[in-house]
Amino acid sequence: MILQDPAAARVVQLEAVQGDITCITVDAIVNAANQTLLGGGGVDGAIHRAAGLELLAACSKLKGCETGDAKATPGFRLPAKWVFHAVGPVWRGGDYGEDDLLARCYRRCIELAREHRARSIAFPAISTGIYGFPSDRAARIAVGTVKQGAPGSELELVKFVCFDGNTYSIYQRLIQAG
Numbered sequence: 001m002i003l004q005d006p007a008a009a010r011v012v013q014l015e016a017v018q019g020d021i022t023c024i025t026v027d028a029i030v031n032a033a034n035q036t037l038l039g040g041g042g043v044d045g046a047i048h049r050a051a052g053l054e055l056l057a058a059c060s061k062l063k064g065c066e067t068g069d070a071k072a073t074p075g076f077r078l079p080a081k082w083v084f085h086a087v088g089p090v091w092r093g094g095d096y097g098e099d100d101l102l103a104r105c106y107r108r109c110i111e112l113a114r115e116h117r118a119r120s121i122a123f124p125a126i127s128t129g130i131y132g133f134p135s136d137r138a139a140r141i142a143v144g145t146v147k148q149g150a151p152g153s154e155l156e157l158v159k160f161v162c163f164d165g166n167t168y169s170i171y172q173r174l175i176q177a178g
């Protein structure tokens with residue numbers, strides 16, 4: 001899907017891909033981190049393994065991160081130049097501000113992309129693994145938030161990297177729906 005960002009008067013391409021985010025060559029990949037930023041399971045563990053121990057050293061200097069926020073480090077051994085570590089909400093049934101906190105993660109990463117002059121960014125399906133956020137609802141928030149645009153950013157490409165086929169088909173449907 002090609003998105004015209006009215007605020008920035010530029011074209012941003014949205015793509016769903018199925019695979020491992022640690023292998024994606026973009027300027028920045030997003031990590032679904034936890035508040036400690038010291039590594040964990042799921043995509044977080046995969047990113048730390050692929051980036052090497054320097055990533056842990058860089059993360060430990062950041063002194064954690066609030067839910068709904070994100071912080072940047074270099075990508076070290078990853079193909080991506082930057083990692084934006086976003087802390088998504090734990091799903092608690094939907095009445096605890098989870099939707100808003102998840103949207104804030106995506107918005108914050110788009111802001112970090114602008115600050116780091118990234119032209120391409122890849123997101124995992126934040127919060128939909130260990131944190132239990134329903135995949136369909138999370139994907140609608142992810143795509144909806146990214147479509148709101150990125151004023152002042154140089155972003156040209158946003159990839160949604162889906163680990164499993166079900167998540168991939170959800171994103172495909174949403175992106176094709178325009």
Ligand code: ADP
Nearest residue numbers: 020021032042043046125127128129130131163
């Ligand atoms: P959270 O704690 O935010 O739920 P998880 O890492 O448990 O984070 O899961 C987030 C999403 O990332 C899930 O959809 C999971 O299937 C997916 N995932 C796990 N490993 C990878 C990977 N290497 N690349 C891309 N996505 C991944």
